[in-house]
Amino acid sequence: MRLDKYLADMGAGSRSQVKQLIKKGLVSVNGIKASDPGMAVGGADTVECNGALISHRDHFYYMLNKPAGVITATEDDRQKTVLDLFPENMRKRLFPVGRLDKDTVGLLIITDDGQLDHELMAPSHHVDKCYLLKTDKPMDAEDRAVFKEGIELKDGTRFKEALLEIDPEDPCSARITISEGKYHQIKRMLLARGKEVIYLKRLSIGELQLDESLEEGAFRELTEEELNILHKKKSKAL
Ligand code: URA
Numbered sequence: 001m002r003l004d005k006y007l008a009d010m011g012a013g014s015r016s017q018v019k020q021l022i023k024k025g026l027v028s029v030n031g032i033k034a035s036d037p038g039m040a041v042g043g044a045d046t047v048e049c050n051g052a053l054i055s056h057r058d059h060f061y062y063m064l065n066k067p068a069g070v071i072t073a074t075e076d077d078r079q080k081t082v083l084d085l086f087p088e089n090m091r092k093r094l095f096p097v098g099r100l101d102k103d104t105v106g107l108l109i110i111t112d113d114g115q116l117d118h119e120l121m122a123p124s125h126h127v128d129k130c131y132l133l134k135t136d137k138p139m140d141a142e143d144r145a146v147f148k149e150g151i152e153l154k155d156g157t158r159f160k161e162a163l164l165e166i167d168p169e170d171p172c173s174a175r176i177t178i179s180e181g182k183y184h185q186i187k188r189m190l191l192a193r194g195k196e197v198i199y200l201k202r203l204s205i206g207e208l209q210l211d212e213s214l215e216e217g218a219f220r221e222l223t224e225e226e227l228n229i230l231h232k233k234k235s236k237a238l
Pocket of ligand 1: 182185188200
């Protein structure tokens with residue numbers, strides 16, 4: 001593969017940006033300064049840019065702490081999307097795994113790996129997702145019991161069992177764990193119980209926890225350990 005394509009594919013910059021880096025003498029291949037953007041490199045070569053090793057990867061995996069006010073989409077003419085939070089040269093082929101509403105905050109995985117998307121989001125895979133929620137009215141033991149059995153809405157939509165853990169200090173606050181990801185699921189479940197969700201934050205997907213040190217709008221790469229956790233995708237709570 002051409003050196004400039006390799007660097008751009010690995011997220012070092014756009015094709016023209018990496019050409020500039022090469023021109024400035026900031027790229028080396030196997031310890032030797034590279035001057036030709038078209039030189040051939042492969043998996044066995046050691047490529048460094050600005051002193052950092054650019055290792056070849058098949059896929060990219062990021063954890064984003066989604067802020068409110070951005071939509072979970074790859075592009076939109078009018079509204080800001082979660083991908084707009086990434087530098088332009090990193091966006092290529094990336095997409096969000098699953099969907100959070102515009103006003104929902106918290107854990108969202110951004111990747112270019114369609115297989116992971118399938119593993120985590122296919123309804124048949126039952127991966128637990130845990131959320132913190134706040135409601136306009138107090139939740140109670142009856143809500144908990146109803147959700148435990150699964151709930152059917154008036155329009156016939158059925159939501160599977162969910163675990164509602166109400167904060168003993170504040171009954172308007174709870175954690176909820178669901179294993180599906182239907183449209184506005186948590187808001188519709190609570191609405192069926194006469195309560196409006198006024199705050200919703202995703203805390204975990206399977207065993208992967210939101211890194212609370214990430215500010216809203218910030219992202220970081222998943223660690224090796226976190227990726228292993230995701231591929232195991234244990235469903236424990238329900
Ligand atoms: N349930 C909702 O209602 N909204 C979300 O964003 C996620 C789950």
